[in-house]
Amino acid sequence: MSIQDNFRLAMRRYIYSVSIMSNRDNVGNTNAITVSSVTSISMDPPSLLICINKSSRIHDTLTIGSKFCINLLNKDQEELSNTCSDEDKHEQRFNDKNWNLEDIPFLANAQANIFCKVDKLSSYYTHTIVVGLVEDAKFSDNISTLTYVDGEYR
Numbered sequence: 001m002s003i004q005d006n007f008r009l010a011m012r013r014y015i016y017s018v019s020i021m022s023n024r025d026n027v028g029n030t031n032a033i034t035v036s037s038v039t040s041i042s043m044d045p046p047s048l049l050i051c052i053n054k055s056s057r058i059h060d061t062l063t064i065g066s067k068f069c070i071n072l073l074n075k076d077q078e079e080l081s082n083t084c085s086d087e088d089k090h091e092q093r094f095n096d097k098n099w100n101l102e103d104i105p106f107l108a109n110a111q112a113n114i115f116c117k118v119d120k121l122s123s124y125y126t127h128t129i130v131v132g133l134v135e136d137a138k139f140s141d142n143i144s145t146l147t148y149v150d151g152e153y154r
């Protein structure tokens with residue numbers, strides 16, 4: 001097997017928590033993409049990073065200073081995760097009634113909402129590493145996070 005095959009299989013052993021990154025572009029269109037690559041960087045300043053594929057629809061809307069939200073999903077939001085990772089379902093991504101679309105789109109019933117401003121963009125081959133400066137964070141009282149391991153939700 002190639003190094004890529006072995007690397008992919010090794011990475012499938014990680015348990016990921018599943019989030020949806022959401023934003024509004026500069027002409028007001030909403031975007032949402034399922035992501036597992038969210039990692040906190042530091043508390044001072046409060047910051048996190050996400051790795052975003054350059055081929056994804058949201059990619060070019062992530063400009064320095066633009067706002068986005070990381071919505072950590074609940075165990076019962078598997079279907080929404082599938083919708084936001086299916087390139088044939090762009091039109092359905094904001095059908096869920098729990099989206100709050102007043103300003104920066106966020107999922108009102110998520111495990112957590114982390115509101116960020118893009119502080120740095122670092123290109124790495126197929127992906128861009130997006131550094132978000134955290135401006136606000138909300139979280140639910142009960143812990144029930146949607147997880148993904150070996151290509152399946154758990």
Ligand SMILES: Cc1cc2nc3c(=O)[nH]c(=O)nc-3n(C[C@H](O)[C@H](O)[C@H](O)COP(=O)(O)O)c2cc1C
Nearest residue numbers: 033034035036037051052053056057085086087148
């Ligand atoms: C559990 C899971 C995690 C994912 N994590 C990422 C990620 O961190 N970064 C990324 O660019 N795509 C990730 N994807 C793939 C995108 O969600 C998918 O390719 C999406 O369709 C791309 O967005 P678009 O259809 O709006 O272009 C993930 C998909 C799943 C199912």
